[in-house]
Amino acid sequence: MEKILTKKSFPAWVKKLQSYTVYSPEKQENLWSYEVIQNPDKLNLEHLNTVLAPKKITYPQREIFLQFNTSKEGKPQIKEVLPEEHPAVIFGVRPCDAKAITLTDKVFGEEPKDPYYWSRRNQTILVGLTCNPPPSPNCFCLSVGGSPHSKEGLDILMTDMGDKYHIDSLTKKGEKLIKAAENLFKPASSKDKKELEKIQRESEKKIKREVKDIKNIPDKLKDMFESPFWDEEAMSCIRCGICTYLCPTCFCFDITDELTSTLPLKGKRVRTWDTCQFPDFTMHSSGHNPRPDKASRLRQRMLHKFQYHVENYQDYLCTGCGRCISLCPMGIDIIEILNKVREHE
Amino acid sequence: MNENIYIPKLAKIIKIKEEVSGSRPIKTFRTQFIEKNSFSHQCGQCAMLSVLGKGESMISISSSPLEKDFLQFSILKMGRVTSALHETEVGETIGIRGPYGNNFPIENWKGKNLIFIGGGIGLAPIWSVLHTALKKKEDYGKLTLIYGARTSKDLVFKEELEKLNKKMNVHLSVDVEEKDWKEYVGFVPQNVTDKKPSPDNSISITCGPPIMIKFVIKALEELGFKDGQIYTTVENKMKCGIGKCGRCNIGKHYICKDGPVYSWAELKTLPQEY
Amino acid sequence: MVNLEEIKKEAKKILEEGKVKYIIGYAKSSKALMAAPAFVKKPEDIDKLIWDPTCFQNLVKFLLDEKRKKAREKEPDTRPVGIFVKGCDSRAINVLLQEKFITREDVYIMGLSCEDLGVLDEKKIFKKLKGEKPEKIEFDQRKNIVISTKEKTIKIPLKEILAERCLECTSSFPVISDVFWGDRNNRSPKEPFKSLEQIESLSQEEKWDFWQQQLSKCIRCYACRSVCPMCYCDECVVDSINLAITADTTAEEKAQKIKWIEKSPESSENFGYHLVRAMHLAGRCIDCSECERVCPVDIPIRFLNKKLEKVAKELFDYKAGLDPEQPSLVSSFKDEDPEDFIR
Numbered sequence: 038m039e040k041i042l043t044k045k046s047f048p049a050w051v052k053k054l055q056s057y058t059v060y061s062p063e064k065q066e067n068l069w070s071y072e073v074i075q076n077p078d079k080l081n082l083e084h085l086n087t088v089l090a091p092k093k094i095t096y097p098q099r100e101i102f103l104q105f106n107t108s109k110e111g112k113p114q115i116k117e118v119l120p121e122e123h124p125a126v127i128f129g130v131r132p133c134d135a136k137a138i139t140l141t142d143k144v145f146g147e148e149p150k151d152p153y154y155w156s157r158r159n160q161t162i163l164v165g166l167t168c169n170p171p172p173s174p175n176c177f178c179l180s181v182g183g184s185p186h187s188k189e190g191l192d193i194l195m196t197d198m199g200d201k202y203h204i205d206s207l208t209k210k211g212e213k214l215i216k217a218a219e220n221l222f223k224p225a226s227s228k229d230k231k232e233l234e235k236i237q238r239e240s241e242k243k244i245k246r247e248v249k250d251i252k253n254i255p256d257k258l259k260d261m262f263e264s265p266f267w268d269e270e271a272m273s274c275i276r277c278g279i280c281t282y283l284c285p286t287c288f289c290f291d292i293t294d295e296l297t298s299t300l301p302l303k304g305k306r307v308r309t310w311d312t313c314q315f316p317d318f319t320m321h322s323s324g325h326n327p328r329p330d331k332a333s334r335l336r337q338r339m340l341h342k343f344q345y346h347v348e349n350y351q352d353y354l355c356t357g358c359g360r361c362i363s364l365c366p367m368g369i370d371i372i373e374i375l376n377k378v379r380e381h382e
Numbered sequence: 383m384n385e386n387i388y389i390p391k392l393a394k395i396i397k398i399k400e401e402v403s404g405s406r407p408i409k410t411f412r413t414q415f416i417e418k419n420s421f422s423h424q425c426g427q428c429a430m431l432s433v434l435g436k437g438e439s440m441i442s443i444s445s446s447p448l449e450k451d452f453l454q455f456s457i458l459k460m461g462r463v464t465s466a467l468h469e470t471e472v473g474e475t476i477g478i479r480g481p482y483g484n485n486f487p488i489e490n491w492k493g494k495n496l497i498f499i500g501g502g503i504g505l506a507p508i509w510s511v512l513h514t515a516l517k518k519k520e521d522y523g524k525l526t527l528i529y530g531a532r533t534s535k536d537l538v539f540k541e542e543l544e545k546l547n548k549k550m551n552v553h554l555s556v557d558v559e560e561k562d563w564k565e566y567v568g569f570v571p572q573n574v575t576d577k578k579p580s581p582d583n584s585i586s587i588t589c590g591p592p593i594m595i596k597f598v599i600k601a602l603e604e605l606g607f608k609d610g611q612i613y614t615t616v617e618n619k620m621k622c623g624i625g626k627c628g629r630c631n632i633g634k635h636y637i638c639k640d641g642p643v644y645s646w647a648e649l650k651t652l653p654q655e656y
Numbered sequence: 657m658v659n660l661e662e663i664k665k666e667a668k669k670i671l672e673e674g675k676v677k678y679i680i681g682y683a684k685s686s687k688a689l690m691a692a693p694a695f696v697k698k699p700e701d702i703d704k705l706i707w708d709p710t711c712f713q714n715l716v717k718f719l720l721d722e723k724r725k726k727a728r729e730k731e732p733d734t735r736p737v738g739i740f741v742k743g744c745d746s747r748a749i750n751v752l753l754q755e756k757f758i759t760r761e762d763v764y765i766m767g768l769s770c771e772d773l774g775v776l777d778e779k780k781i782f783k784k785l786k787g788e789k790p791e792k793i794e795f796d797q798r799k800n801i802v803i804s805t806k807e808k809t810i811k812i813p814l815k816e817i818l819a820e821r822c823l824e825c826t827s828s829f830p831v832i833s834d835v836f837w838g839d840r841n842n843r844s845p846k847e848p849f850k851s852l853e854q855i856e857s858l859s860q861e862e863k864w865d866f867w868q869q870q871l872s873k874c875i876r877c878y879a880c881r882s883v884c885p886m887c888y889c890d891e892c893v894v895d896s897i898n899l900a901i902t903a904d905t906t907a908e909e910k911a912q913k914i915k916w917i918e919k920s921p922e923s924s925e926n927f928g929y930h931l932v933r934a935m936h937l938a939g940r941c942i943d944c945s946e947c948e949r950v951c952p953v954d955i956p957i958r959f960l961n962k963k964l965e966k967v968a969k970e971l972f973d974y975k976a977g978l979d980p981e982q983p984s985l986v987s988s989f990k991d992e993d994p995e996d997f998i999r
Binding site: 145327 | 632
């Protein structure tokens with residue numbers, strides 16, 4: 038269903054969505070971040086890439102699995118803590134971040150399904166925004182099977198057309214949102230549709246960076262496991278967690294018990310994001326570590342994204358958002374590494 | 383399945399046996415679920431044991447699936463969670479969730495000779511297969527156990543080993559000379575070479591410290607065993623147990639889900655990162 | 657003036673002579689405003705070395721990896737590592753020498769003076785560019801930076817986009833070196849702790865609110881810890897496992913490691929982590945401000961460390977990193993130390 042919404046009417050639409058928690062990109066000092074809208078009149082969809090992807094809403098950095106305590110009879114008991122009712126709408130989702138959500142959907146949706154992830158995911162409606170121009174100088178979505186106007190994972194795709202938005206409703210959830218303020222929308226004319234195609238073509242031309250011949254890379258990586266290539270590339274890594282925590286597709290997590298008191302027993306079991314780049318990620322209790330150095334951990338990150346995930350799910354675990362490139366403190370560039378892999382003997 | 387896979391089921395500890403004391407103690411625990419449930423496992427699978435407040439640890443189930451009254455785990459005291467487990471007493475409650483992982487393809491081994499090779503605590507994961515085979519002795523060929531540890535004090539299931547001698551071939555060993563030790567003295571791989579198990583119509587299952595496994599596989603290959611005839615288990619640090627937290631992978635496999643049981647033929651194809 | 661060609665000549669020479677194992681220097685990265693660390697092993701590769709205000713990383717961090725690598729090797733190569741350092745970075749080397757973490761023979765220090773300038777601050781430039789990507793940059797003598805984006809070319813006076821620490825720098829040249837390039841300008845900023853005023857002028861409640869708001873953004877990526885040369889502990893207060901355990905560490909020791917700070921990015925844990933880290937760096941932090949630069953969510957971490965630096969100066973007349981022989985702040989005392997807090 039294709040509709041047109043004037044920019045002037047946009048706040049009015051948002052105001053009709055009171056039964057949802059509405060998120061949108063907001064500028065906090067110098068950085069953009071998805072936050073709950075305080076004032077729909079001040080909505081701004083001209084954002085650059087946010088630091089944290091919208092995955093922080095569907096898959097927050099910390100969530101409680103269960104609570105445990107001692108019952109009156111002195112027996113330990115466990116109480117499941119599922120996420121609260123939280124119907125949410127996120128505006129301004131970049132197509133790369135939406136595609137990333139479909140990738141984590143596949144992982145957490147595989148049997149056995151993850152109930153915590155899905156209880157949030159099922160309640161979240163993603164409203165995307167065509168990237169024109171690309172929000173980051175390091176975007177490369179076209180190289181990994183995405184595009185600045187891709188519809189994957191979105192319920193609605195909005196395209197900025199100057200004084201109005203083209204609204205493409207893609208799912209039942211999206212239609213429901215539009216019905217909430219039906220009178221604000223006009224059907225899209227054939228002129229609008231032609232304009233849309235023009236914008237889509239233009240948006241693709243503006244993506245500057247690319248990884249050539251990415252199709253050959255999974256096989257190339259298979260032969261490079263023992264190569265000293267990784268020692269060279271990882272030398273400037275400082276083993277922080279920036280690349281993985283900001284990545285919209287990364288999903289590795291840790292489960293820890295947080296004890297409030299021992300007698301009587303009281304505490305929670307929580308899930309938090311974790312990263313394969315920390316040295317203790319794979320460390321056994323015995324002290325043995327299958328990935329004791331930065332080279333093996335960088336190799337794990339690259340191989341997981343561009344070989345193992347492809348073998349398991351036929352998809353690259355990367356959507357080309359460019360955050361890891363923009364924010365790596367030491368200038369490690371995933372595109373350059375992939376290009377070097379392609380050239381590697 | 384609507385069950386929340388992250389919530390452990392509470393179980394009571396009904397029996398604790400100290401197998402090995404000293405600086406690397408091993409205890410065997412038997413547990414019974416507090417509420418009846420449909421937990422049923424196959425040989426080789428593991429379960430996540432929870433000590434509420436300390437954490438979880440993935441331990442292989444050493445009781446046979448044919449044993450319906452309890453689950454048995456043999457645990458080496460290594461870190462925070464296993465130390466907490468060692469401090470529990472009979473009657474206390476722990477959490478169990480599972481079963482996780484793949485299993486020994488014991489159905490495919492009917493009619494074959496089974497050679498179990500273990501070192502130290504490594505006897506625990508193969509104990510379940512061994513007892514299942516013993517209970518259905520008519521389905522399998524000759525059963526042999528080659529097992530050793532650093533000293534005689536480090537052998538697990540000592541009492542059961544004595545009774546086992548009557549039902550199958552048992553060859554024990556210790557690493558160094560000991561007073562009153564009448565059996566083989568040397569490392570387990572050397573004992574394998576010494577006892578020369580035949581590869582004809584045989585499957586060998588080995589488990590123990592990684593370095594022992596490496597040399598046992600070599601010894602078996604020298605005796606003529608093919609890659610598909612050698613089975614082992616692999617371990618890695620685990621948290622979720624269901625292939626989602628991304629931690630225990632070797633290549634594209636998650637050891638909690640696609641392992642821990644591997645034939646040497648399959649393990650060879652994975653990156654050697656464990 | 658620092659001449660890049662002379663630097664390259666010396667670098668080539670020491671590599672050819674085999675005097676050093678390799679050289680840690682700066683090279684161009686894929687981002688126009690930022691240099692990347694370069695590890696040059698072969699003499700023919702020295703052409704990738706650069707030196708300009710984009711070279712803001714503190715390379716001393718990589719000496720830690722070198723030490724770890726040597727510890728794992730049976731017969732390590734005992735030759736020193738060549739390393740390029742600026743004024744601030746050289747003080748980090750002094751602290752590591754003072755703490756006997758490395759020995760003088762481990763490093764061949766190649767000192768570069770910033771003279772009257774310093775390094776640029778990416779975040780200040782991005783603000784001026786308003787989202788456009790810098791495609792190419794040039795330095796117009798030592799006065800301006802000329803940035804070309806796709807749309808336009810702008811010229812900004814360098815003084816406007818220098819890093820905050822450069823504006824408060826008291827000595828822009830390395831205090832320890834084996835070879836040295838540039839002039840030894842002593843800079844004496846009138847107010848070396850001016851940047852703290854905006855926080856110090858707040859009331860107690862306002863300060864709490866400020867830090868509550870800032871630290872709630874923390875995602876515990878530990879980039880601040882990872883980039884700091886002085887954060888080299890294997891048993892960090894914030895890790896759940898001691899990285900220095902061996903096969904001989906007993907289960908009791910492992911079980912007894914206390915989890916001081918949980919992994920969750922809750923407010924209480926974030927406060928705990930940042931404040932404990934600041935305390936652990938008291939008298940050791942040399943204000944390279946890398947921690948603040950790398951923070952992906954723009955937490956002004958430098959204020960915490962700078963405040964403790966001010967306290968160290970005012971109460972104990974102590975400045976970190978000036979002399980490898982000086983005692984450490986927290987493990988030494990002088991008779992003149994203030995006693996008015998002792999009741």
